[in-house]
Amino acid sequence: MLTASRRALRSTLDTRLSHWGLLDWLRLLWCTSIFWYELISFAWSLRSCSWPDTVLFPGRKRPAHILLVADPQVRDLSTSRSSGFTAARQHLTELALRRNWFFASRKNPDLVVFLGDILASWQLIRSDDDYKRNYAKFLDIFRLDQRIPAYFVPGNNDVGLNIDHAVARQARQRFTSHFGPLNQKIRFQNHTLVMLDAAGLVEEDYLRASKYIEYEDWTPVPHGPVEFVHSLREEDQEHPTILFTHIPLHRPDTASCGSLREKGTIRRGVGPSYQNMLHKKTTAFLLQSITPEIVFRQVLLFDTSAIN
Known part of the structure; x- marks a missing residue:
């Protein structure tokens, strides 16, 4: 049985809703849609x-x-000459990146790897x-926990590909001074993680x-990528190796990308400062x-993996 206060509240609510017109209901639908697609859908x-701990490692201790x-392509609007619709689109993209990172970082990873195209383009930085x-x-968008190591794989937007040597040298120096080595190998748990400068390899x-x-x-x-790969070959590979590369490895044009790919396939293609796959x-x-x-390799905005 409803109490007097609840009956009064329900009566007040019914009275107010009875005066709502079509425009009021459309406003409610609009607000609900924004709230859902901007916040709830991500969570x-x-x-x-x-x-996939329980699926891959049932009954065993928690893996790393x-x-x-992949492919965040961050750009500071203060360095952009864009205006109007283009500037608004860039701002909305930044908001989406912030939301993606906010929710993804709540998965509490033990290590983060950025798979290239970290900044929008070397061409836009003067x-x-x-x-x-x-x-x-x-750094403002991807606020990294200092206790969690992060590694960065260079993409063609970061260091260029088949561009002027002086420009390429400058782009690579900027990348290494801010994000770390172009090629690197680390030991993580009982695995060897190899981050490759795929653009330099091309x-x-x-x-x-x-x-x-x-x-x-x-x-x-x-000090190039081939020399780096040779150095790995000469070492004793006592641990399983995981390779991270911005440019995908070669594959037949008709090969399937799997059920999780949203649309299309990866096909061979080359253009100004890009190449779709390695030779x-x-x-x-x-x-x-x-x-x-x-x-x-660089495929989605966010992906996850587990290592035991």
């Missing part, structure tokens, strides 16, 4: 994106968790000050192919030299 999606962030502002914007592959030299006879560029010989060179157990 709801992550409910079905939990770490790695959060992969000075060191521009780079610092874009880097500050990245450039060295073009140089090698132009001289008609096979990989086994090629003298690597000093077939380059892919074979990597797989034979590193022998990775699994390869992660």
